[in-house]
Amino acid sequence: MSIIYGFGSATVDFRIKTADYGDLYKDKLLAQTCRALGGGAVANFLTQASRLGLSTAFLGKLGNDVVGSMITALLREEGIDCSHVVRTDEYPSPFNLAVYTGEEMRRRGGFLLPNSLASLTEKDIFALTTPITAEDHVMIEIGEVPPAQVIAFARAVRAKGATIYIDVDLDPVRQCGFTPDEFDTVCRLCDILIPNVVSMTTIYPSMTAATLADHMYAIYRKPCIVSAGGEGAYYCEDETGAKNVPAHAVTVVDTVGAGDAFHGGLVYGLVCGMDLAEAVRCGTVCGGINCTAYGARSGMADGIVLRHVMEEE
Numbered sequence: 001m002s003i004i005y006g007f008g009s010a011t012v013d014f015r016i017k018t019a020d021y022g023d024l025y026k027d028k029l030l031a032q033t034c035r036a037l038g039g040g041a042v043a044n045f046l047t048q049a050s051r052l053g054l055s056t057a058f059l060g061k062l063g064n065d066v067v068g069s070m071i072t073a074l075l076r077e078e079g080i081d082c083s084h085v086v087r088t089d090e091y092p093s094p095f096n097l098a099v100y101t102g103e104e105m106r107r108r109g110g111f112l113l114p115n116s117l118a119s120l121t122e123k124d125i126f127a128l129t130t131p132i133t134a135e136d137h138v139m140i141e142i143g144e145v146p147p148a149q150v151i152a153f154a155r156a157v158r159a160k161g162a163t164i165y166i167d168v169d170l171d172p173v174r175q176c177g178f179t180p181d182e183f184d185t186v187c188r189l190c191d192i193l194i195p196n197v198v199s200m201t202t203i204y205p206s207m208t209a210a211t212l213a214d215h216m217y218a219i220y221r222k223p224c225i226v227s228a229g230g231e232g233a234y235y236c237e238d239e240t241g242a243k244n245v246p247a248h249a250v251t252v253v254d255t256v257g258a259g260d261a262f263h264g265g266l267v268y269g270l271v272c273g274m275d276l277a278e279a280v281r282c283g284t285v286c287g288g289i290n291c292t293a294y295g296a297r298s299g300m301a302d303g304i305v306l307r308h309v310m311e312e313e
Contacts, residue, residue: 003081004267005132007059007153008141008167009117010043010071011094012036013296020102029099037295038074039096041169042141044257044296048264048286050079051302054271057081059128059138061088061116068093068116078297084131086124091116094144105294117144125153134161137267140190142168142199147182154189165267168195169259173202187216192270193224194263200226209234213242225266225280227259227287235280245280248288248309257296262287265306285309 014036018029038047046056058080062068064087071093072082094115099108132138138157140150157164166186172178178186180203187193193216197209204212209228216224217236225235232247265286269279286301289309293299301309 001055002135002137002271003131003133004046004049004054004056004271005059005136005138005162006042006046006056006141007128007138007145008042009040009094009112009144010058010060010062010075011038011040011096011112012067012070012074013039013096013098015295016097016099017105018099018101018108020106035295036070037297038071039257039296040071040094041143041167041260042139043071043075043080044260044300045139045167045263045267046075046080047078047297048261048290048300049268051300052264052268052286052306053303054268055081057084057131059084061086061091061120061124063087063091063093063116064089065093067095084128086120086127088116088119091119112144115144118146120145120149120153122152125149125156129153129156129160132157132160132162136160136162137165137271138162139165139167139263139267140186142166142172142176142178142183142186143170144176147176147178147186151182151185151189154186158189163192164190165192165194165263166190167263168193168199171199171202187220191222193220193222194266195224195226196259197226197228210242210244217242223276225276225283227262227283229255232284233262233280235276237276243277245277245284248285250288250292252291253299254294255291257300258287258291260296261290261300264300268306281310282306285313 098110213236266283269282
């Protein structure tokens with residue numbers, strides 16, 4: 001049985017609610033409420049995949065601290081294997097602080113604190129990739145892990161023969177410190193490309209999601225699925241060009257985690273033997289359903305809900 005591995009961020013999201021004094025208010029604000037929720041792109045992806053019935057494991061580095069223990073406890077509650085996680089006393093575990101105001105819960109900003117993921121060593125990468133086999137699937141997140149370590153990890157997984165996916169939700173150049181050549185290297189090591197259209201504007205400016213899917217397929221000759229929010233997703237797998245799968249229509253409560261749920265549904269579909277069009281549809285349904293609840297993971301569907309919705313459409 002194949003295992004779905006996720007390499008990248010797992011966090012605790014501290015969501016603070018304050019009164020709304022307008023966009024220009026700069027003074028101290030009293031926190032009215034604070035909620036601690038599971039977060040991190042790869043951790044959210046694994047949560048969705050696990051709820052759909054796949055065997056999952058998190059690969060990353062956490063501090064030996066309270067936040068690290070919270071992160072692994074939340075993942076284990078979802079059935080995600082954390083036995084391969086590297087722990088360290090030298091760096092803190094990651095956490096995200098986001099502020100929302102007023103009854104409408106308008107997001108005022110979020111800050112992801114520097115953390116242990118940036119300190120991965122060659123020894124850590126060897127330990128994290130040791131359990132991977134050719135039958136497994138590995139999602140690599142472009143995010144907090146520095147480019148050199150991402151490339152080293154991808155090369156190690158490539159040598160194992162596993163299927164590699166690349167999740168690009170943050171701008172690789174402006175936010176993650178990649179050069180275009182480094183990003184190109186990662187893409188060439190992967191089997192399936194899953195960028196968000198907004199994240200690619202620095203490397204490929206002024207491209208629509210459909211154009212981006214076509215363009216990246218033409219360069220890399222491997223499936224490219226571009227998530228595009230309310231437009232759904234565009235995918236290209238051959239010379240016939242990009243095709244659209246519309247977003248799953250829901251009443252939106254919170255879009256945080258929708259892209260990660262999309263990735264979980266997509267990989268679930270591919271692992272279950274669906275063709276790419278149906279797997280992308282799985283992803284858009286999971287992404288839409290997750291928008292119906294507050295928090296990155298609260299609304300994620302299980303396999304029963306997903307199959308019911310897909311049969312009804």
